Amino acid sequence: MAFHKNLVVIAIMSTILGAMALRPAPSNDEFNPSTFLKPFEQWMAQFGRSYTDIAERERRLAIFVKNLLFVNTFNNQGNNKTYKLSLNQFSDMTKEEFLRRYTGFEAPNVTSNSSNIKSFGYQDLSETDVPTRVDWREKGAVTPVKEQGVCSSCWAFSVVATIEGITKIKSDQLISLSEQQLVDCNRDDINRGCAGGNMEDAFKYIEANGGITTEENYQYKGIDDTCDTTKTNDYAAKITGYEMVPPNNENDLLKAVSMQPVSVAIDANADEFRTYASGVFSGNCGTNLMHAVTIVGYGTTEDGIDYWLVKNSWGESWGEKGYMRILRNANPPEGLCGIAMYPSYPTATAMAPTPSLL
Incomplete structure (x- = not known):
């Protein structure tokens, strides 16, 4: 379609x-x-x-x-x-309408010093440890592009995509997990369902809850609903915590993405971002982080342009079938559109296959 x-x-x-x-x-x-x-x-x-x-x-x-x-x-x-x-699909919307409905990242009030945040685990990787090109789709660690709809739940989609990725890496199972569980159940002063949220807070909730269930078990509605605690206890994936990539450092971000998909916040304010269709996005944009996406790879074009491969949550009609390639190694330390300012990823130990999913 x-x-x-x-x-x-x-x-x-x-x-x-x-x-x-x-x-x-x-x-x-x-x-x-x-x-x-x-x-x-x-x-x-x-x-x-x-x-x-x-x-x-x-x-x-x-x-x-x-x-x-x-x-x-x-x-x-x-x-x-x-x-x-x-x-x-956004061509009959003003910029203000679009941003209000289809973004939703909320920055944390203060820098967290939670014990859940460990030191950056990939710091000691050397240049020879990091491939020149990675595409986690080719490794079977990325589910099909999803669509958040008119709900500012990008933060939930970004988090879920990273956990889907690490679950595949650790257990060799690609399982579509539930964004709706986060929208309904991860409610506090920061995460407010379709009114926006933050990835750190979502990682903390999933660890505290004991895990996250499948998309099939807790299907996405794109609206705020009552938390179904029966479904949330039917875990399909678990994490042991999360780590933050050192901010404003694309080299460290590269190390992390070489090992697993990484959640990032981004400035999606530019009209060019909203109407992006193909190629390596190199447009003018700032660092007003308002949208959450997932980096699922990186590479270099035949013309020598370095890029990040980003999975979005606006459906396959946007961009390159739901993906964007965005300029990597841009001059500002925070990366183009602030992509290196707020990266994070879940941690997990080796997981045995879940019996209910076999």
Whole structure:
């Protein structure tokens, strides 16, 4: 289904945006939203959009056109860009709406000194211990891309992806685990379900709870619901704690990712981030950490561009089938978009297969 949606988006872009690119300067008519009614209706059909009334439809059409023109302008600026943009499921939303609904990282109030945080375990890895390229998908340690929906639960998806990864590494089982358990049950002053949360707090909850259950047992709803304690006690994976990668150090982050998927926070405020389609993202962005994702690999393109491989939670219609490659070894020590500012990963011992899952 996601592949079909991408084909339709490509068709819309090539027909409408390609025609616009042939003209040196758009006329006023091209900025009239009604000019784009047909592609808007095609986009609505493919992404299942409907609106309550004509006024809302017209408002969304105007936003769609603005986003479409932004994508077209960016993609036609020249060939020196390392990435491309495209229409996607967010194309009828303002930036403010998008950020409010589809991010959700909450920074901790103070730097934690919990005994759960051990020293950085991969500090002593040498350059020869770290491969030049890692893709944990190829090692079977990454579940299919998921979708958080209109719920600021990115923090839960980021944490779950890292535990899915370490569980595969330690037990040779790839198990899809439950984000909804975290949304419903990991509630305190920091983690507030669909109102946002923090990865450290989630790791602490999972360790204290004794583990986390499967996606199948505790299915994702994308809403705040009552914690089902019966389901939370049916553990499918356990952790012994978590570790923080030293902040603002992409070399240490590389060491960690070479060993397992790593949870990170990122600045997703840029319009280019929201409309990212392919390539190595190298856009302008700051360090206002607001979204949580998972680094599941790294590498270097044929053109010599170093990148991080990031798994997102916005479904397969966004980016490279749900993934982003983002510039690695950027000049700022915090990494591009702050990707090296707040990395963490779960720790676990060797785990025997869970009988109920065999």
